Amino acid sequence: MILSNLELHAALDSKRLVITPEPTPRERNIADPDEYCPYDTHAVDLTLGSEIIVPEPGVYAYDLLQQTSLAVFIEKNSRKYRLDEHSHFVLERQQFILGQTREKIWLPINHAKNKRKCLAARIEGKSSRARVGLLIHFTAPTVHPGFKGHLTLEMINLGPARILLKPGMPIAQLLVEEVRGIPSPNPSQFQDQTTPSGLATE
Amino acid sequence: MKAWLRCTLYPGQFGSELAVVVKSYKGQVFSLFASKEDLEYDEPPTNNCPVDGLVKVQLVKRQGNLLLVYLPQCTIENGQYLTVAENQIERIPVATAAQSAT
Numbered sequence: 001m002i003l004s005n006l007e008l009h010a011a012l013d014s015k016r017l018v019i020t021p022e023p024t025p026r027e028r029n030i031a032d033p034d035e036y037c038p039y040d041t042h043a044v045d046l047t048l049g050s051e052i053i054v055p056e057p058g059v060y061a062y063d064l065l066q067q068t069s070l071a072v073f074i075e076k077n078s079r080k081y082r083l084d085e086h087s088h089f090v091l092e093r094q095q096f097i098l099g100q101t102r103e104k105i106w107l108p109i110n111h112a113k114n115k116r117k118c119l120a121a122r123i124e125g126k127s128s129r130a131r132v133g134l135l136i137h138f139t140a141p142t143v144h145p146g147f148k149g150h151l152t153l154e155m156i157n158l159g160p161a162r163i164l165l166k167p168g169m170p171i172a173q174l175l176v177e178e179v180r181g182i183p184s185p186n187p188s189q190f191q192d193q194t195t196p197s198g199l200a201t202e
Numbered sequence: 203m204k205a206w207l208r209c210t211l212y213p214g215q216f217g218s219e220l221a222v223v224v225k226s227y228k229g230q231v232f233s234l235f236a237s238k239e240d241l242e243y244d245e246p247p248t249n250n251c252p253v254d255g256l257v258k259v260q261l262v263k264r265q266g267n268l269l270l271v272y273l274p275q276c277t278i279e280n281g282q283y284l285t286v287a288e289n290q291i292e293r294i295p296v297a298t299a300a301q302s303a304t
Binding site: 051053064065066068069070071072074075076078080082098100148149150152 | 212213214215216217218219221222223231232233234235237239249252278279
């Protein structure tokens, strides 16, 4: 069940959902109809953070199954850009980069109001951005119960022209949904496995 | 139950994270990017100088001196669970340390 805007407000008030900084205003100002409101009927907009990571092209290949410290390799082969509020990043056609939401998300599992249910979320693009060919995620939209942190955006420009990315611009929308039951790590699924990701049996 | 797993830390991609290298009880190496809030270290790592540190994990199950732990993020090479030896864990909560093998 996806939370409506009113349910989103209630979840924020009770801290079942924590977004820092919290998107405002919650409602449109009738006296100022041009004022931007980040809440839609059942989603809330998130904005682009100030860091952009550009993977360096190279002759290397990622072996995603190799058991080495791939995270270190990825970091060493990427270039970092920090944008201030007056600068922008030019996303070239076909270019792939990583960004982050400015907002930090927290979906606490052990919340007093989480009785036989808790919250999860999905990050989705915005149609206005999609129309110029901007993908803000293409494979990993899920925000698991218990998650705490900034959301990483896997961004690519599939459009015909360059796109200017500015920190603070609405870049994505967050849909929050209720999970039936309280998830917990289930060690039974690792019984009899001998891989390092499962509990080895001796 | 929370505990801290020994790890090696490298600079992360984003400023809010670090690259974390952990080892299974067999010595196999896995890596992930984790929020600095889930890490403990004395000095921040640099490109030329990784540092030893601790990563916050959840203890899931114990079997002898092996512990199944849940990492704060998925490893790039494998899943989010890792089997480690008890001596790789720092500050095991008393209740868990006292548990009998299951």
